[in-house]
Amino acid sequence: MILLIIVLATAALALLAVLRERTLRQTRAVPPGLQSDVTLPYNAEWTLYHNPFSLCSKKIRVCMAEYGVPYDSISIDLIETGGYQNISRDFLKVNPGATVPVLLHNGHPIYESHEQLNYVAGRVDEAGLLVPHGPEQKEVMAAWVHKTSLLGDHPIESPEATAGNAVAGLTIPIFASMVAKIPVLKIFEGLLFHRIKQRVFFFLLMKLTGLSKTLTLKPVNQIIHRADRAMAAHLIDLEHQLDQSGGPWICGQQFTLADVGMMVIFDRLREGDWLTRSLEDRPVLQGYWAALQQRPSYRQGCLEFAHPAVTEATQALVEIKRSGRWPSGLPQ
Ligand SMILES: N[C@@H](CCC(=O)N[C@@H](CS)C(=O)NCC(=O)O)C(=O)O
Incomplete structure (x- = not known):
């Protein structure tokens, strides 16, 4: 009886502590x-x-x-x-x-x-360094800034909407690899206090299932396939745009905010080991990616912030593919 009272009292205190904390973490x-x-x-x-x-x-x-x-x-x-x-x-x-x-x-x-x-x-940017002067080019840039955006609380549900949303689904393997090192209790904190519970559940699922199994789950497989198809379509659009603009950039001779958006999508494809597949036999896109990597801003904004867990995750994905352990139903 005393034990029961102690257990109930502890549970009640824990609940009060969580409720108090929730009022301090307004989201x-x-x-x-x-x-x-x-x-x-x-x-x-x-x-x-x-x-x-x-x-x-x-x-x-x-x-x-x-x-x-x-x-x-x-x-x-x-x-x-x-x-x-x-x-x-x-x-x-x-x-x-x-x-x-x-x-x-x-x-x-x-x-x-x-x-x-x-x-x-x-x-x-009064001088128009990254923003074209002409209204037409401005419109092109705005459309591509949009196309490279990550939109909404659940971007993986609409990969066709933007290349930013498409790359979210393709990030799942890296997430699954990174989260393997995170203690499960840390993920539980998200269940209590995160506004977007679906994202937390997804991390919990990846943590509990492990990288290899996560990749074989049917819903994950479907998300990755859909993201892959959508990304292929976005990259075809990009090829057309680069052809039309004459390159080397989305708006032609001028590097703009649109290329900033696209640079980080290519970098994420690199991190997820999707680039070989995405650029194969596509000289226009290969040239574009080579040019993006030449910008000092690529080093300053991306490479200099390389996180060891991401580097490890990329290596793990490369190794899984190399050793033939990549699920046969998944694009590689
Ligand atoms: N649409 C937002 C995306 C914000 C977003 O979802 N950020 C991610 C990182 S790219 C994040 O903070 N995730 C943490 C979480 O959901 O717990 C933007 O463009 O800034």
């Missing part, structure tokens, strides 16, 4: 763009909350590097890089939406990386 969807009514503590004109691996963080880092704009850099862990720092009390004050990147301009947050690109350009 909700946030509107995109500049939040001029919110001012957060800051020490520099620009502050960037970002993660080394995150696709959208790479995008804004590359953009800042292209412009040579200095910023205060605050690294935020996500579950795949070590733990859910993005649902900590402190970070939820910066972004109640619980995602990175967040760019602050004089303390005002800007949400959504594609909005951040346009905002920074609007502030620092």
